[in-house]
Amino acid sequence: TVVIRQTVFRLPPSDDSHPLMLYVFAKCPSLISPLFVCQGSDSELKGEKDGASDSEAKVDSGVPEVPVPADDTPVVLNKALSGLSSRWKNWWIRGILTLAMISFFFLIIYLGPMVLMMIVLIVQIKCFQEIITIGYNVYHSYHLPWFRTLSWYFLLCVNYFFYGETVTDYFFTLVQREEPLRILSKYHRFISFALYLTGFCMFVLSLVKKHYRLQFYMFGWTHVTLLIVVTQSHLIIHNLFEGMIWFIVPISCVICNDIMAYMFGFFFGRTPLIKLSPKKTWEGFIGGLFSTIVFGIMFSYLMAGYRYFVCPVEFNNDSNRFQVDCEPSELFQLQDYILPGVLQSFTGWSTVRLYPFQIHSIALSSFASIVGPFGGFFASGFKRAFKIKDFANTIPGHGGIMDRFDCQYLMATFVNVYIASFIRGPNPSKVIQQLLALRVDQQLHIFNSLKAHLTEKGLLPALEGAAA
C-alpha cells in the first residue's frame, strides 16, 4: 500500500502519459479508494490515453490528466486518528469537518451581517478560483500570456458592478453625503462598462497566434464561471438584506436535505435514482423531501421569533453601522390557521398558530429537496466530464468549497426570485431615489396622480383639512 501511495503522489502534473499510473488505475481500482478521501465510483478513472484534451474528434474519451491533489489532511487529525483503519479514518475526518463547518456557520451568523457579507465574498472568490484552476488543468493553459490576470480582472469588474448596484440601493444616504461616492454611483454603469471593455480589449490584444482556440476556451470558461458564481452570490447578499432568515433557512434546508437524504439512503436505500450519481436512491430522495419539509417548518418557527433574524438589514447613517431593528412584518407574526379536516381528526387540534413564513418555508424546502439535487447532479456530471474527483482539496474530507456549495446556488436564485415575486414589493427608498432624479414637471405629474390615487382610496384627508 505504501508503495502505491508514493507512486501516485509523485505524479508530475503536466505529464500526459504516465504508464505506471494508468496501470495502477486500470488494474487495482480498489486500492485507490483509501487514497481518496471521498468515496465514489472509480470506474470513470480507468484512463485511456488522451492526446487531445480539447479534442474535437473523439467522442469524449480520455483522461484530461488533471493532477490528483495530494492528501493534505491536517497533521493533527492524522495523529489523533492514527489508530484507526483508513476507511474509518475518512468517516471520522468527514464527520469532524462537518461539525466544524456547521459550528462555523452558527458563529458567523452570530457575528452579524457585515461578517456574513465578507464570508460570502470570500466563498465566491474561492469557488471562482477552484473552477478556473480546473479549466487551466483541463486545457493545460496555465502559462497562457496574461490569462490569469485577465480572469481575476474580470472577476473584479463584475464584482464591482454588482456591489456598486447593491451599495447604491442600500446605502443611499451614505452615498449622497460623500462627493466622490456620489459621482461613482451616478455614472456607475458607465464606469463598470468601461472597466469591462478594457478587459475585453486586453483579451483581444493578447491573442497569440498558436493559442487562439485555448484563449477563447478560457475566455468562455471564465465568463460562464462568472455567470454562475458571481451573479448567484450577489443574489445571496440580496436575500441577506431582506432579513437574515432568508439567508439561514434556505442554506439550512439544503444542508438538512443532504444529511437526511444520506441517512434515509443509508438505512433504506434500494432503488437507484439517477445514473450520474449511483449512490443516490429514491428512498433517500423521498425521505429527504419529507424530513426537510418538517425540519423547515420547525426551524423557521424557531427563527421567526427573533427580531435579529427577521428584520431587513439596514444601514444606520448616524451610527454608521448595520442595524437589525424593526417592527416585524405580517409574515413574521403568529396567526391562526384552521387545519383541514383530515389533520384535525389526526391531531385533535382545530386551529394552529403559525407564522405565515412557515407556509413559505414549505415551498422553500420542497424546492431544496426536489430541484436542489439537480445542482448536485450538474456538479457530478461536470466532475465526471472532466474526470476529476473533487473540485479542489480545500476542506479535508469534503473536497473543495464548490463541492459544498453546488446545491446552494440554485437555491439562492430561487429564493431571490421567490421574494421578488411573492413577498417583497418595490423598495420605497429606491422609488424615492428615482423620483428625485426625474425632471420637475414629471415629478409634478406623478405627484398629482399619486394625490388623486390616495384621495380616491380615502387615505388623504381632504385638501382643506391638510395643513401639510
Next chain:
Amino acid sequence: MIRERETAAAVHDAAAPSVLQSYRSRSIGASGSGDASRVIYRYDRSTRGKTRLTKQRRPCIPAGLSFSFFWHLLQQKKLSGQIMEPTSKQQQQSGEHALSGTPMVAPQRTLIPSLFCLYFVFILSLFRLYFVFISSLFCLYSVFIPSLFRLYFVFILYLFRLYFVFISWKNYWIRGVLSVAMISGFFVIIYMGPVTLILVVMTVQIKCFQEIITIGYRVYHSYELPWFRTLSWYFLICVNYFFYGETVADYFGALVQREEPLQFLARYHRFISFALYLAGFCMFVLTLVKKHYRLQFYMFAWTHVTLLIVVTQSHLVIQNLFEGMIWFIVPISIVICNDIMAYLFGFFFGRTPLIKLSPKKTWEGFIGGFFGTLVFGFILAHLLSQFQNFVCPVGFNSETNRFSVECEPSDIFVMQEYTLPVALQNTLRRWKKPCDDMYPFQIHSVFLSSFGSLIGPFGGFFASGFKRAFKIKDFANTIPGHGGIMDRFDCQYLMATFTHVYIASFIRGPNPSKVLQQLLLLHPAQQLGIFHTLHSHLRERGMLPPPAAAAQAQ
C-alpha cells in the same frame, strides 16, 4: 503539444464515420493543400453555381415567388379598395404606407397579414433560402414604384437573381452590389417603422444564434447529441421570453393592465421565466449520457456564452430603439461608415499593419476611418434630428393599439447656439456651412462616433480571432460575398451595448411611468410617506402653489 493534438485530431477525423465525412473530405480536397494537420471547415461551398440548385433547394424558387406575389396582391387589394383618406399630400402621392409607424394610414385588416407574410419571408430566407431574401427585399422597393411596373420589376429581379447562380461569390462586384442592397434594405426597414425594426432585430438575433451554435456543433462533432438542439433553442426561447417580458411590461403598461392573463403573466414574470429556465436546466441534467459528458458540458457552456453575447445585446438594441429611432440608426450607420471608410483609406493610403489578427487592417485606415466617421456622424446627426419620426421615443398608443412616434422633442434635439472656436468657425464659413447653432445631439454623436471607430473594431478583431481559433472562413454563408449575418453584425454588438450604457448614464432619467407603476404597488403607508416627501420637495422647488392658495382654489 498543440501540434500533436491537432495531428491526433486529424487522424481521428479520418477514422470517424459521420454525416459530415463526405463534406469534410470534399472541403479538404478543395482547399488544395491536403495537409492533414490543419482541418479547415469551409463554409463557402458555392464554388460551383450548380450546387445551389440541388433538389431540396428547388422548392425555394416557387415558394419565394409565390410569397412575393401574395404580398403584392395584398398591396394591390389595399390600394384599390380599402385605403383610408390620406391626410397629407405626400401620402396621396406615394400610395400606401402599409407598415409605417404613423397611426393615420393603414387599415387594420391588412396590417397583420402583410406583417406576417413579410416576417415569414424573412425567416425563410435567412435560414436556407436567401434567394427569397433577395427577391422579396427588392419587392419592397415596389412600394415606391407605381403598380404598373411592379410586376415587371419583380420579373426582372428574378432574372437578376438567377444570374447569381452562375458566378463566383468572390467577385468584388457582387460584394459591392450586396453591400448596396443591404444598405438599401436598411433604409427600407427604417421606413417601415418600429414594429418591423423589432421584428428584424429579433430575426437577426435568431440567425446569429443559429450560426454560432452551428459552429459549435461542427467544432465538437456534437450534432447528434441527444436533445441538444432542442435544448439550445429552448434556452433561446426562455431568455428571449424573459427579456421581452421585461420590455413589454415596461412599455406597454396600460395594455398589460387591461388584459387579465397578461396581468398575471406580468406580475409573476420573473418567477415564470425562472421556472422555464429551470425546466431546461433539469432537462439538461437528465440528458447527460455516459460517454458524452464533456461534449454536453461544452455545448451547454457554448450555448450560454452565445446567449449572453447575442441575446442580451439585441435586447439592448431594442431598448435603444424605444428611446427613439435615432439612437438605433446613428450607431449602426456609424459602424457601417467606419467599416467603409477604414477600408477606403486603407485601400488608398494603407501601409503599416495594425494588428496581427487581421493583417489587412492598417493604421492609416484606422485613423482615416476615425476622422471620416466623426464627420459623417456629425452630419447624419444633424440631418436626422430634424424629424420627429426619428427623435421621439416610441410610445404605444393604447387607444389605437399601435406604435406612435409623436412628441415634443427633448432638449437635446432642439437647436442651440454654441460658440465654436474661432479657427473652426472660419473654416466652416469658408465652406459656407452654418456654424452658429447645432443640436446637442451632435455632440453626443461625436462620442458615439469615437467609440465606434476606436473600440468598435475590437469586436471585429474578437470575431476574427474566433474564426481563426476554430479555423473557419466565415460564420456562415447566408449573404453571398459577405458570409453570415454574424460577420456583418460583429462590430454592432459592442456599439449597441455602449449606446445603451451611454443613454442610461448621460441622457435618460428613469422612466416616469415605470416609477408611477412602482409607486402604485407599494403599501399605502409607504405611499403616504412618499407623498409627503414629494410634497415638501416640490414646495421647496416652488412648483406647488402655497397651501392657502391651493385651499382657496379647491
